[in-house]
Amino acid sequence: GAVVSQHPSRVICKSGTSVKIECRSLDFQATTMFWYRQFPKQSLMLMATSNEGSKATYEQGVEKDKFLINHASLTLSTLTVTSAHPEDSSFYICSAREVQSTDTQYFGPGTRLTVL
Amino acid sequence: GNSVTQMEGPVTLSEEAFLTINCTYTATGYPSLFWYVQYPGEGLQLLLKATKADDKGSNKGFEATYRKETTSFHLEKGSVQVSDSAVYFCALTSYSSASKIIFGSGTRLSIRP
Numbered sequence: 001g002a003v004v005s006q007h008p009s010r011v012i013c014k015s016g017t018s019v020k021i022e023c024r025s026l027d028f029q030a031t032t033m034f035w036y037r038q039f040p041k042q043s044l045m046l047m048a049t050s051n052e053g054s055k056a057t058y059e060q061g062v063e064k065d066k067f068l069i070n071h072a073s074l075t076l077s078t079l080t081v082t083s084a085h086p087e088d089s090s091f092y093i094c095s096a097r098e099v100q101s102t103d104t105q106y107f108g109p110g111t112r113l114t115v116l
Numbered sequence: 117g118n119s120v121t122q123m124e125g126p127v128t129l130s131e132e133a134f135l136t137i138n139c140t141y142t143a144t145g146y147p148s149l150f151w152y153v154q155y156p157g158e159g160l161q162l163l164l165k166a167t168k169a170d171d172k173g174s175n176k177g178f179e180a181t182y183r184k185e186t187t188s189f190h191l192e193k194g195s196v197q198v199s200d201s202a203v204y205f206c207a208l209t210s211y212s213s214a215s216k217i218i219f220g221s222g223t224r225l226s227i228r229p
Binding site for chain 2: 004006034041042043044046049093095097103104105106107108109110112
């Protein structure tokens with residue numbers, strides 16, 4: 001149980017294009033999903049907290065117009081990197097927290113974004 | 117504010133050696149404590165957790181005990197395997213941090229055959 005999937009697992013795009021990454025909780029409902037960014041050999045950096053049916057809460061320094069987050073249902077959140085540039089290349093990881101849980105998050109396998 | 121400090125890596129051990137990765141925390145209130153593992157090219161997997169003082173989390177031969185008196189949650193395994201090679205993250209959540217996960221910096225573990 002408690003499986004989180006991400007799609008795509010890997011994406012390469014040209015500079016200036018937009019890329020959408022999906023995060024799904026497969027066997028549980030998640031009122032809250034989180035989006036992280038991880039640079040090579042570093043820890044995870046929380047980008048934003050996504051609550052179903054409401055606007056996402058972004059961490060300080062994260063551009064909300066650059067990283068659009070939508071949490072349309074209890075099992076799906078999407079992150080769209082708009083007008084991507086090479087510096088947006090990174091490993092993006094989502095996590096989901098069960099409706100009845102206040103502490104445990106389950107992580108997706110991550111999406112490797114490369115912007116040429 | 118809340119924070120997690122874990123021993124720096126990389127840690128290199130021989131197969132069947134005893135493993136300890138130290139983790140200490142600073143938090144207000146009563147945090148929940150976690151160890152996550154990240155295998156190369158993958159996302160994080162929850163390895164074990166403990167939600168109150170003196171609780172012991174265990175999974176796959178790994179153990180960690182929530183020590184409130186020393187604010188520690190050290191990860192141990194009696195006999196490591198090559199397949200344990202990964203990056204290990206100590207983490208906490210607490211009501212005072214709005215239940216966001218606070219991660220340590222990660223410890224890279226390499227096991228030699």
